[in-house]
Every structure is written in structure tokens, then in C-alpha cells.
Amino acid sequence: MTINDPRQLDYPIHNDYKAAGMEPHTDFTFCCGALTEVLKFGPRQLLPEHKLVILLIPGNPGLVGFYKTFMQELHSLLEHKYPVWAVSHAGHCAAPDGMDMVEDGRAAAEDDVFGLSGQIEHKLAFVRKHIPKGSSLVLVGHSIGCYIILEMMRRNPELKVLKAVMLFPTIERMAESPQGRRLTPLLCQMRYLAYLPVFLVSLLPDILKAALIKLVLSCISSLDRCILQPTVQLLSGDCAANSMYLGGQEMRMVLGRDNITIKKNLDKLIFYYGATDHWCPVKYFYDIKRDIPDGDFRLCKKGFRHAxxxxxxxxxAEMVAEWIYGALRT
Incomplete structure (x- = not known):
């Protein structure tokens, strides 16, 4: 079952998108038995004639609404030629009326669909179900989404990936990173203690949640208003709990870098590292360049943050559009 989200117009949209009738669609569906949100720029249903699909795999929290401005700009820069979709992580969304977070709680627990390995299988299942077999993919990953993409390529070598763009990739030694050292105790040993404040915040009206978010993020002068609504959804309770659960598994499971998969797919991969990224320190950039000198590894020179x-x-999006066009020309 897939339903449309009536809240999708809560997000600001460029006037030219409205004028051209190209507002994005936000649909909810069950994938691997877990509630999944899909944000779509371009066609709402993919057909065999859609030979190239751009699919975004988010970081954690994996709410697709965070990427709305990025996707809108990317779709526009690519002249609306290609579908640009984003699939949330399983359970990283606020359930609309009439839908639960899971179809079958027992099956979800047995398959650990909210865990890291379960999220990887969730993305592979989404591709099998929703992407036409003859379509090629340009995968865009952010943070843990990059690890998920590498695992997708490892688990299914037949996946038709034309190019994979890895933005601020957390693909190794997460618990050893500066941010990992700070958050590993909370995510791995004290996660249940963090549920109480999240639960209390979830009881607040959405307007107060939004005000609180604006206050916390007031230090960012050019804050994108699009992130407010998904952040409010994140504070709904279950979504935040699923995000923290996934985060704890990331700290335990994202250890050594998968050089074998990277080398097998080297011509398909672009990595973009942050120069001041506390989840993926610049040392990791220099390490991977040393270990795999023929790869396409780029270091941010513009001061962009991990988030x-x-x-x-x-x-x-401007950079990614240029890289995608470059891949299409070769």
C-alpha cells in the first residue's frame, strides 16, 4: 500500500516549481514491512522508459524532508530530465493517519529492519520493487548512506549503478571519530535514558517544537526553512528512537573500510570529504587517498558542514549536478 502525504505542501517550494506544476510528491509505503517515506521530484511512478533514475540514500536521521532543497535544485539543474527520488530509512518518518510504523511487529524484530543490516536490505528491496529492471541508477549517499550504498553494491554486484556520489562519507571507524567518541556512550550504553527527554519533547505541540528547533539552530544565519518540518517529525518519538537505535549499530559495525568493494567499483565512485568533518575527520580522506591512489577523492574547500x-x-546540488553530467558524457 502506498498513500500520498497531505502534509507535503507544508514545505516551501520555489515559485517556478509551482508555476510549472512540478511540486514534489511525498508517498508512504511499506518496504520490508516497515513504514517508508519516499520524496519524488519528477514522475510519481517509474516506467521502463525511465532509463536513468537518481536515488538518494540519506544519512541518519534518515528523513527525506531534510533533502528537499538539495533535491529540488538537483532536479532543476538537470533540466528535469531525470527522476530524482529519495527513500527514507525504515521507520525514519512520522506515520500518517491510518498507518503504523510496521505491518508485522514480530517480523520487523526478527529481521531487525531498523538496524544497519536491515536498512541495507530495505534499500535493496526498495530498488527491486520500485525501480524498473532496465533502469540505471545514479546513487547519491550522505553520511551513513554512503556505507549503505557500498554494502548494496557488495551484496548485489548486478545492481545497475552508473555512478555513486558519496557526500561526507562515514564508511569507516565511526566510533573513533571525534563525534563518535562523544556519542558512542550515549548511543550504545545509555540509549534508553535518552528516550525520556525525547518522549517529553514529543508531547509538545508542533508549533512549540518548531520554535525550540529555531532557537537551537539560531546560530546558523542562512538556515534552510525546509529542515524545520522534518525535524518536528523527528521529535515525534518513534522516529527518534529508531534513529538512535541505528546510530548505536553504526558505532559498533562501521569499523574497517571496505577497500575490496571500493576497488571493484572505483570507476563508479566519487567521494567528497569535509575539511572540518567531526564524523569523518580529514585524516580519513588522506588515508583513503594513500591506500587507493587511483580513486576519485575530493576534499571540500568551501567550509561545508557535515550536515x-x-x-x-x-x-x-550544483556540484553533484556537474558530476552527474560528467558521468553521462563519458
Missing amino acids: FVLDVGREV
């Missing part, structure tokens, strides 16, 4: 969607979604 680029907060303020520079359009600027990052």
Missing part, C-alpha cells in the same frame, strides 16, 4: 542540508543544499 550540509542545514544551509548549503543548493550549493552542494
